[in-house]
Amino acid sequence: MKPHIVMISPALANANNGNWQTASRWANFLRQRHAVTILPSNDPETWSSIDKPDLLVALHARRSAAAMEALRERYPDVPSIVVLTGTDLYRDIHVDTSAQLNLQHAGRLVVLQEAGLQELAPAWREKACVIHQSAPSLKPIGAACKSRMPRFEVCMIGHLRAEKDPATFMQAAALLTSPGIRLTHIGGALDAELAAMAEATAAAHSHYRWLGSLAHDDVLHHLRRCHLMVLTSRMEGGANVIIEALMCGVPVLASNISGNRGMLGEDYEGYFAVGDSAALAQAIARAAADSVFYKRLAEQCQARAFLFTPEREEAAVQQLVDNMLNSKSTNRNPFP
Known part of the structure; x- marks a missing residue:
């Protein structure tokens, strides 16, 4: 009988967000050798x-905390892994007791990029590892083909909520005066004020459009046709959209935060200060x-792409799970 793994996720397929993409991808990796059940964290x-x-x-220290507490109480000898996916890493574990207890009781912790380790207290860091997320390599649309497009296409992919700071992208659209540039925002309206702002920006500036939430395949179709992808987030654990852009051969402009530097490297030239719409418009x-400048961004992104291949992520996930299951059967500590 295959070992049974239960995954607790704050998002299921209908959310179409980063947490669901991680849960779905890891489950697909593990189902080759394990039985996997994904449960919602709020049920x-x-x-x-x-x-x-x-x-x-x-997935997510705070949002999975209640489920993990209940399951650990019911099954105290079952080992556990907590994956820190975003706001939990850069906010919740510093202020939320339930998130802190979840990390304390976990056998192993996972962060999604190297800079995330610095957010962990020493005792937590000892049992943490880095597993970069991945995306399939999609054949990029060639530079010659893109050069014949009528516009320089720029996209932002992310639901309209405060942590993603879509207002900076909209404000940059209002500041852009260069002809031939189109800004496309893809993401669902999770904040009514931001949705109203997106509609007002689109009405006032013809080079900005908001498409709302799209199916993942449609998102990738738009991304592949872009010259540039923008990420304005105020906090990120390890953004899937950065990986997808790199695997599509699309350079990135990103807010200068720890989670983005951990993905793109400290020396990346495509950063702008958080909330600085003027700097973003200029970039x-x-x-x-x-x-x-554009070629330099593309080369730097291409140099990081090897970190985010599915083969690399799958090997790391399988090794982590094997170590946890082996430590359970032999009663060994799962980390040095």
Whole structure:
């Protein structure tokens, strides 16, 4: 019989966000050799009905905390892994007791980029590892083909919520005066004020459009056709959209935060200060007009892409899970 792994996720398929993409991808990796069940973090009825698993894997320290506490109380000898995916790493574990207890009781912790380790207290860091997320390599649309497009296409991918700071992207659109640039925002309206702002920006500036939430395949279709992808977030654990852009051959402009530096490298030249819409507008205009700058961004992104291959992520996930299951069967400590 295959070992049974229960994954606790704050998002399921209908959310179409980073947490769901991580849960789905890891489950697909593990189902080759394990039985995997994904449970929502907000449904106590499903926690109480689950048979004893061999391993617990939780995404997001705070949002999975109640489920993990209930399952650990019911099955105290089952080992657990907590994956820190975003706001939990850069906010919750510093202020939220339930998130802190979740990390304390976990056998192993996972962060999604190297800079994330610095957010952990020494005792937590000892049992933490880095597993970079991944995306399939999609054949990039060639530079020659893109050069014949009528516009320089720039996209932002992310739901409209405060942590993603979409207002900076909209404000940059209002500041852009360079002709031939189009800004496209893809993401669902999770904040009514930001949705109203997006509609007002689109009405006032014809080079900005908001497409709302799209299916993942449609998102990738738009991304592949872009010259540039923008990420304005105020906090990120390890953004899937950065990986997808790199695997599509699309350079990135990103807010200068720890989570983005951990993905793109400290020396990346495509950062702008958080909330600085003028700097973002200037960088977009420069990328559209300065081929040397644009080529440099593309080369730096290409140099990081090897970190985010599915083969690399799958090997790391399988090794982590094997170590946890082996430590359970031999009663060994799963980390040095």
